[in-house]
Amino acid sequence: MDYFYHILIICLIYSIFAQSLNLELGFTGLYNFGHIAFFGIGAYTSALLSLNGVPIPLAVVGAITLAGIAGALLAIPTLRLSGDYFGIATLVFAEMIHLIFLNERDITRGPMGLPNIPRPDWIGSGISSLPLFLAVTFFAATITFILLRRITNSPYGRSLKVIREDEFVAQALGKNTSLIKTKAIVVGSVLAGLAGVIWAHYITYISPADFTLQETILVLLCVVLGGKGTHPGPVVGAFVIIFFAEFIRFIPIPSEYVRFVAPLQGMVYGFILVIMMLKRPQGLISESRKFATTNA
Amino acid sequence: MLKIENVSKSFGALIAVNDVSFNLGDTGISGLIGPNGSGKTTLFHLITGFYKLDTGNIHFLDQRINGLPPHIISRKGIVRTFQQTRVLPFLSSLDNLITAAPNQLGENLLPLFFQPSKVALQETQNCEKAESILETLGLLKLKDSPAGDLSYGQQKLLEIGRVLMADPKLIILDEPTAGINPTLIRHLVTILENLRDQSIKIFLIEHNMPLVTELCDKIFVMDSGSLIFSGTPSEVQNNSRVIEAYLGRMADAADA
Numbered sequence: 121m122d123y124f125y126h127i128l129i130i131c132l133i134y135s136i137f138a139q140s141l142n143l144e145l146g147f148t149g150l151y152n153f154g155h156i157a158f159f160g161i162g163a164y165t166s167a168l169l170s171l172n173g174v175p176i177p178l179a180v181v182g183a184i185t186l187a188g189i190a191g192a193l194l195a196i197p198t199l200r201l202s203g204d205y206f207g208i209a210t211l212v213f214a215e216m217i218h219l220i221f222l223n224e225r226d227i228t229r230g231p232m233g234l235p236n237i238p239r240p241d242w243i244g245s246g247i248s249s250l251p252l253f254l255a256v257t258f259f260a261a262t263i264t265f266i267l268l269r270r271i272t273n274s275p276y277g278r279s280l281k282v283i284r285e286d287e288f289v290a291q292a293l294g295k296n297t298s299l300i301k302t303k304a305i306v307v308g309s310v311l312a313g314l315a316g317v318i319w320a321h322y323i324t325y326i327s328p329a330d331f332t333l334q335e336t337i338l339v340l341l342c343v344v345l346g347g348k349g350t351h352p353g354p355v356v357g358a359f360v361i362i363f364f365a366e367f368i369r370f371i372p373i374p375s376e377y378v379r380f381v382a383p384l385q386g387m388v389y390g391f392i393l394v395i396m397m398l399k400r401p402q403g404l405i406s407e408s409r410k411f412a413t414t415n416a
Numbered sequence: 417m418l419k420i421e422n423v424s425k426s427f428g429a430l431i432a433v434n435d436v437s438f439n440l441g442d443t444g445i446s447g448l449i450g451p452n453g454s455g456k457t458t459l460f461h462l463i464t465g466f467y468k469l470d471t472g473n474i475h476f477l478d479q480r481i482n483g484l485p486p487h488i489i490s491r492k493g494i495v496r497t498f499q500q501t502r503v504l505p506f507l508s509s510l511d512n513l514i515t516a517a518p519n520q521l522g523e524n525l526l527p528l529f530f531q532p533s534k535v536a537l538q539e540t541q542n543c544e545k546a547e548s549i550l551e552t553l554g555l556l557k558l559k560d561s562p563a564g565d566l567s568y569g570q571q572k573l574l575e576i577g578r579v580l581m582a583d584p585k586l587i588i589l590d591e592p593t594a595g596i597n598p599t600l601i602r603h604l605v606t607i608l609e610n611l612r613d614q615s616i617k618i619f620l621i622e623h624n625m626p627l628v629t630e631l632c633d634k635i636f637v638m639d640s641g642s643l644i645f646s647g648t649p650s651e652v653q654n655n656s657r658v659i660e661a662y663l664g665r666m667a668d669a670a671d672a
Contacts, residue, residue, distance in 0.1 A: 270528055270529065271525065271528060274522045274528050274535065275514075275515075275520040275521075275522030275523045275535070275538075275539060276522055276523050276524065276525060276528060278507070278511060278514070278515050279515060279520075279523050281504070281506070281507060282504055282507070282515050285504040285505065285506060285507065286502050286504060288466070288486075288498070288502065289498070289502050289504065290487075291466075291485070291486040291487045291490070292464065292466075292486060292490055292495065292496050292498075293487075293490060293495070293515065293516045293578070293582055294487045294488075294490035294491040294495075294516075294518060294582060295487055295523075296485075296487050297487070300523070303525060307525070407506070
């Protein structure tokens, strides 16, 4: 049962992370391949602040604010780039952030990571805290869901889709496309930061190895598999992917083969992504073409 | 209204628009004609801010607009369609129109949380306006269909509807009748004439000469990047330079 709680918490953290990416990738058509950077910034900032005696609520606010600012700083130069070039720039950005975590040893302790990240007293630690932590994570995921639904089921959300479909048309119709996209990236980064914060205080140990391209691909897969541009899609995707990832741990593999098979895990996700793209590009849940917020 | 002064634009060695000057004045419907490659679409891109001009100035309602980004020019009242229809294929016809409504409060994030009823009211009003435009275009029954499912001609009409939704002062149409059937062309002519009666100015590129002479109050003729003539339809038809540059080649094409 405790193990089940653990998996649910991870699912919910990934659902927040995937929903935040969906705002950029699904609704706005921005292929952000560096989304893990904001998850990492949230995790490291909150961990470092709370390890240095800042009260946890303040550390959380500081962390998601910094993630949002980082999002704006990324958006302003990179939004001049289109399509693939934006993707490459975000990929490089995530690598830069990863290298900062790894090399700024005076602040981040480098590859040794940050152990003993505190939790709020009222949640506590150990196995007995799992149900309460689950409840808090569920609350955060629900808030994220409601917030994003409000943001996207709106004229703003429609303008995101217009930009996704045809940016020139959006401009011809008087939309300030850079501003609209910057806002989407900032909101997406804040929520990714929130997911990172919860992760850091849940696992209580973070290291640079947690924030690599591998995790970006995992969250990308959650969004694409679940159904990009839909509200439940990334949540469904996160649950399916995390449960699947846990399930493959239990495949009985003779111990002498483990060292050959283990690296295949990453390949499996890549394989699923390719199959999805070929067979069901819209994901498990497909986007409704009808929008009309007045009918909502 | 729209005044263009000594506007030039080159792409490398190619001079696409060469020192063009004219003033639309109070003309209701103005036409821009000229052979393929004469710089018409480039000029439209310059007016709407999608291209930056090399030299010259463009004034709209006594304000200089060159150098402004496309969305600001659009908000000032110059709204365009594209040569290749560019509807938003995955959005419904209705959403294709509503999105063009100007000054939408709900396109900002904070009002979504702090003034939701105001946002909803504006959305309802925009929805009604969009439905009435769809009705005049004869597309109301297709309002929930994805725009990508509409026929080519219907998409052209939808694009014009989208422009109307933006409360334009000057509409810029790049080949509005290209590739649509004669019945729809008549429908389109009626719509454009109604707009002229509502004192919305129209500036269009068109290759259909009988239509241009029927519809336009004034015609500008371009050839190889330069403005070679402007005048009323009958003046244009009788001008030897125009016939040589444009109508002459049309006749050759007809012979062939």
